[in-house]
Amino acid sequence: xxxxxxxxxxxxxxxxxxxxxxxxxxxxxxxxxxxxxxxxxxxxxxxxxxxxxxxxxxxxxxxxxxxxxxxxxxxxxxxxxxxxxxxxxxxxxxxxxxxxxxxxxxxxxxxxxxxxxxxxxxxxxxxxxxxxxxxxxxxxxxxxxxxxxxxxxxxxxxxxxxxxxxxxxxxxxxxxxxxxxxxxxxxxxxxxxxxxxxxxxxxxxxxxxxxxxxxxxxxxxxxxxxxxxxxxxxxxxxxxxxxxxxxxxxxxxxxxxxxxxxxxxxxxxxxxxxxxxxxxxxxxxxxxxxxxxxxxxxxxxxxxxxxxxxxxxxxxxxxxxxxxxxxxxxxxxxxxxxxxxxxxxxxxxxxxxxxxxxxxxxxxxxxxxxxxxxxxxxxxxxxxxxxxxxxxxxxxxxxxxxxxxxxxxxxxxxxxxxxxx
Numbered sequence: 001x002x003x004x005x006x007x008x009x010x011x012x013x014x015x016x017x018x019x020x021x022x023x024x025x026x027x028x029x030x031x032x033x034x035x036x037x038x039x040x041x042x043x044x045x046x047x048x049x050x051x052x053x054x055x056x057x058x059x060x061x062x063x064x065x066x067x068x069x070x071x072x073x074x075x076x077x078x079x080x081x082x083x084x085x086x087x088x089x090x091x092x093x094x095x096x097x098x099x100x101x102x103x104x105x106x107x108x109x110x111x112x113x114x115x116x117x118x119x120x121x122x123x124x125x126x127x128x129x130x131x132x133x134x135x136x137x138x139x140x141x142x143x144x145x146x147x148x149x150x151x152x153x154x155x156x157x158x159x160x161x162x163x164x165x166x167x168x169x170x171x172x173x174x175x176x177x178x179x180x181x182x183x184x185x186x187x188x189x190x191x192x193x194x195x196x197x198x199x200x201x202x203x204x205x206x207x208x209x210x211x212x213x214x215x216x217x218x219x220x221x222x223x224x225x226x227x228x229x230x231x232x233x234x235x236x237x238x239x240x241x242x243x244x245x246x247x248x249x250x251x252x253x254x255x256x257x258x259x260x261x262x263x264x265x266x267x268x269x270x271x272x273x274x275x276x277x278x279x280x281x282x283x284x285x286x287x288x289x290x291x292x293x294x295x296x297x298x299x300x301x302x303x304x305x306x307x308x309x310x311x312x313x314x315x316x317x318x319x320x321x322x323x324x325x326x327x328x329x330x331x332x333x334x335x336x337x338x339x340x341x342x343x344x345x346x347x348x349x350x351x352x353x354x355x356x357x358x359x360x361x362x363x364x365x366x367x368x369x370x371x372x373x374x375x376x377x378x379x380x381x382x383x384x385x386x387x388x389x390x391x392x393x394x395x396x397x398x399x400x401x402x403x404x405x406x407x408x409x410x411x412x413x414x415x416x417x418x419x420x421x
Contacts, residue, residue, distance in 0.1 A: 004085045005215045011088065012132060013114035014124040018145040022114055022185035023088065026206065029192040032079045083211040108132075110139045110213045112206070117182070118149040120160055121167060127322075130171055130376070134322060134414060136396050138216075139177045140168070141209045148184040152197040157182045171361075179209045218282045223309035224248030225390070225398055227341035228258070228302045231295060232287070237269070239295050241304065242287045243342065246397040248306070251279035256290060258302045259311040260386035260421075265292035301343030303388040303398070311388040311398075313421040316350065320361075321403065321413030322376045329370035336405035338383065341398050345387045351380035378416070389415055 011019045027033045079086055111132050115125055132140065142164055150156040161180050168178055182190060182201055189195035192207040204212065229243045241258075250256070254267045270277050271287045280286045288304075303311040323330060335348040355365040356376040371377045392399030392414040403411040 004080065004083065007084045007086050007109045007210075007213060007215060009086045009088055009210070010108035010111040010132075010137065011114065012111050012128040014116065014119070014122040014128075017114045017116040017119065017122075017125075018185050019114045022112075022143060022145055022183065022191070022206075025185045025188055025191050027079055027088075029188065030079045030081075030207065081207055081210045084213070084215070086210065108135075108137050109216050110141065110210075111137045112141045112143055114143050114145050115160065115164065116146050116149070117144050117156060117160060118146060121163055126167065127374075129167060129173075131322060131412065133171045133173065134320070134412065135400060136392075138173075139213050140173065140179070141206065141213075142178060142180045143206055144180065144182045145185055147182045147189065147198065148187050152182075152184075152189075154200045157201070179204070179212060181206055181209055219247040219395075219397065220249055220281055222247035222395055224250055224254075224256070224305045225311060225395060226250065226286075226288075226304040227343070227388075227398070228298060228300055228304065229342050230300060231298055233295050234289075237289055239293050239297075240271075240287045240289050241293075241298060241302075242285070243304070245280050245282050245284045245286060246341070247282055247395055249279055249281045250286075250288065250304075255307040256304050257307050257310045258290075258293065258298045258304050259388050260313045261297060261302060263293055263297040264307060265290035267291075301341075301345070301388075303341065303343075312390050312418055313386050314383060314389045314418045315386075315421045316380060316382045316419040317389060317415050318353070318378065318380050318417040319401070319413045319415050320356070320376065320378055321411045323371055323373050323411045324409055325373045326410050327406075329372045330410075331370045335384070336403050336410055338381070338387070338401050338403055340387065340389050340401035343387055343389075344404075345383045345385055347381045347383040347387070349379050350382045352377055353380065354378040379413075386421055389418065391415055391418060 011023050013019050024033070028035060079088070113125070113128060113132070115121065144157055144160055147157070164180065165175060165178070169175070181203060182198055183206055185191060190198050190201070190205050192205055194205060225247045226243045226245050228241045230241070232240045232242065234240050250267060250270060252267055252270060255264065256267055257264045268289045268291050270280050272280060272284055305311040330349065332349055332352060335346050337344050338347045352368055352371055354363045354377060355368040355371060356362060356378065357364055361376065388398070389401070390398040399415045401413055402409050403413065
């Protein structure tokens with residue numbers, strides 16, 4: 001049997017617009033979650049006076065009950081369409097979405113944006129759209145959910161569709177990469193089965209729309225970049241860094257360099273799933289042994305590349321960020337921790353060049369004194385120690401970052417330019 005191609009899917013949208021219910025419905029109808037489980041939740045939900053919440057409940061209760069032996073981990077839940085197998089990048093909250101997306105553990109290849117048919121576009125809808133674009137999600141399915149709340153009215157769907165397309169174009173989406181679908185997660189209309197209540201709609205169901213997505217091309221032609229996740233010492237082999245190939249390819253005999261430390265060597269062996277392989281490509285999680293590199297030379301956050309196209313080490317960099325939350329205001333001199341690929345480096349904001357409109361990216365103010373939650377901005381950053389980072393236009397996989405402070409994701413961003421060390 002030929003293994004289907006794999007895609008990562010993020011579910012995004014305003015908090016009360018029905019993401020969990022839609023996801024629960026989708027996973028149940030595709031046979032991932034046993035209908036008995038849903039039935040059990042439905043009884044519990046009814047007993048508590050929370051009828052119609054059963055699907056959302058599946059998502060929430062799984063989190064609580066996983067510890068008690070129910071073994072569905074929705075965060076990495078696989079489900080199959082005819083064409084692909086999808087992993088849901090489960091992003092219950094706004095912050096999780098950003099953090100998951102930026103740290104690259106789960107770059108989403110596509111996203112389903114859920115919008116309530118009655119409430120329409122909310123602040124978070126706009127932010128999520130801007131973020132999805134900033135974070136490089138190029139294809140979107142928009143599920144206009146809760147059509148039951150507007151009596152499956154075609155007129156309401158059309159006016160919301162127009163408003164959404166206008167918003168998406170402003171942010172930079174191409175209409176060709178957007179699929180809009182009216183659904184009702186609660187009634188199960190147009191999720192995996194066609195709906196009599198939506199006879200006026202001739203497009204795909206949500207499940208069919210997922211087969212219309214395109215697998216992004218593997219970035220094999222870009223320079224090699226493998227962020228180091230861990231470094232092991234294996235008896236008889238020596239030092240073995242492990243990590244995921246983000247771009248390019250690596251093969252036995254290659255001359256490689258680890259930056260920032262600048263350590264060079266030759267690739268002796270590459271292993272994946274405990275088997276030796278001759279070469280590795282983007283998406284492969286590997287361990288690779290390099291002649292002349294010892295345990296003390298490299299650490300998590302270093303990046304391996306070829307000697308002729310070494311990973312870029314930033315002395316300073318210019319970035320576009322979106323501030324997600326901060327108890328006060330962010331000013332010049334602020335030094336939070338920047339998380340980029342596997343690196344975590346405290347970095348100082350040395351200049352706030354421009355404040356931008358987060359929905360359009362247009363400049364609102366030059367050199368503002370501060371920026372706060374909800375603002376987008378262009379800033380200059382100086383890492384407190386050398387950091388490998390790339391321009392998002394050149395190597396997008398290493399050009400995005402999250403800014404963390406006080407145990408939360410404060411901002412998300414991408415690198416526009418770099419002053420190299």
